Amino acid sequence: MLDFLDDLGHGIYAIDTGFQRPRFDAAYLMVEDGRAAFIDTGTNYAVPRLLAALEALGLARDAVDWVIPTHVHLDHAGGVGLLMDALPRARALIHPRGLRHLVDPKALWLGAMAVYGEAEMMRSYGRLVPVPTERAEASHDEQVLMLAGRPLRLIDTPGHARHHHAIWDERSRSWFTGDTFGLSYRVFDVDGRAWLTPTTTPVQFEPEPLKATTQRLLEARPEAMLLTHYGRVGGSEAEVRRLAAQMLVQLDEMVALALALRDAPDRHERLKAGLLDGYLAHLRAHGHAADADAAAWLALDAELNAQGLEVWLDRPPR
Structure with missing residues (x-):
């Protein structure tokens, strides 16, 4: 098992996204009868870990049906767009108040940059990737x-x-x-x-x-x-x-x-x-x-x- 992947039972796995420090920020992978869903993704920099978790569990990328951020704060949803690019069959299910911010993340980026500054945004989150409109729903x-x-x-x-x-x-x-x-x-x-x-x-x-x-x-x-x-x-x-x-x-x-x-x-x-x-x-x-x-x-x-x-x-x- 990967050192950042924990089996919680019931087909649920916690993935340490590596954000800020160890065991600080988790994404979850649920597996059921060969199909999978991610719940929260971490940032762009977490995406290689999420994909590695799939591989370690013997799942193809097209086995993922859903990507579900709990909300659009970037430590939870910053990697949704980049992850979706790697998952050909997945759809994103997003709270209706957050949907537009992941389809067009400009306002989300500017709001976070006002708090953290551009240098910190690039260091911690990376440039946000839009979720394709046709693959996202509220x-x-x-x-x-x-x-x-x-x-x-x-x-x-x-x-x-x-x-x-x-x-x-x-x-x-x-x-x-x-x-x-x-x-x-x-x-x-x-x-x-x-x-x-x-x-x-x-x-x-x-x-x-x-x-x-x-x-x-x-x-x-x-x-x-x-x-x-x-x-x-x-x-x-x-x-x-x-x-x-x-x-x-x-x-x-x-x-x-x-x-x-x-x-x-x-x-x-x-x-x-x-x-x-x-x-x-x-x-x-x-x-x-x-x-x-x-x-x-x-x-x-x-x-x-x-x-x-x-x-x-x-x-x-x-």
């Missing part, structure tokens, strides 16, 4: 897609982004959650228990829709969640509910911190520091050392989540 809430007779149910999951859907697999009793069920890095596991925190990255974070989405995910009584950042968490319905409660407590704390700092002159730096302090406090309660290495690991999330909370604070009421 998902809809409660859509059921068949992969070689295996049903996959899609639901609209706003809160992290308005262009986000999640995918339910009854066979494994798992949701592919993208970013709606937070972040959980394996370096923070303690005695087999995962630690999880919400993600509020720019630009469409909304706390109340995210809470509603979390409750809707739990209604299916999932036994595992398949996170893009990173991997499979849960193992039982009770464990998934424990993680959901952990996430919602932290979400309320993060929102309260942001509101308290709304008018602070040094808002960004104080918000970033407050988020990092909160992560480390919860890690210590989890039984982790929460040392300097943990702070360094979470520094990027503190920066991006602070940015997303500030966009939310400054957004005019709808």
Whole structure:
């Protein structure tokens, strides 16, 4: 088995896309009766790994029927167009609010470049490749897609982004959650228990829709969640509910911190520091050392989540 490919059972494989650092960003490959689907792709630079995973599993490129990004943030969907070029029979299934951005990625590129700058965009993501219009379609809430007779149910999951859907697999009793069920890095596991925190990255974070989405995910009584950042968490319905409660407590704390700092002159730096302090406090309660290495690991999330909370604070009421 490739060192970046993990067999999760039920025909589901996690692929470490190599984005930023090891075990940070996952794409998923589902295989059923010789047919396949990718759920999230990572960036352009992940595409060789995705194709290598197919080869390692003895699958031809024309065995892939679907490419399904959970949403169009580039660490999830930046490689969709380039991957589609290599998969002659695949169709892309994209949230209706995100479809136009992958068919014509100019606005997506410019928006991300405004945050990161062109040099970082080229280093981390590469030039975006459009998805051919005739090979792309919009998902809809409660859509059921068949992969070689295996049903996959899609639901609209706003809160992290308005262009986000999640995918339910009854066979494994798992949701592919993208970013709606937070972040959980394996370096923070303690005695087999995962630690999880919400993600509020720019630009469409909304706390109340995210809470509603979390409750809707739990209604299916999932036994595992398949996170893009990173991997499979849960193992039982009770464990998934424990993680959901952990996430919602932290979400309320993060929102309260942001509101308290709304008018602070040094808002960004104080918000970033407050988020990092909160992560480390919860890690210590989890039984982790929460040392300097943990702070360094979470520094990027503190920066991006602070940015997303500030966009939310400054957004005019709808």
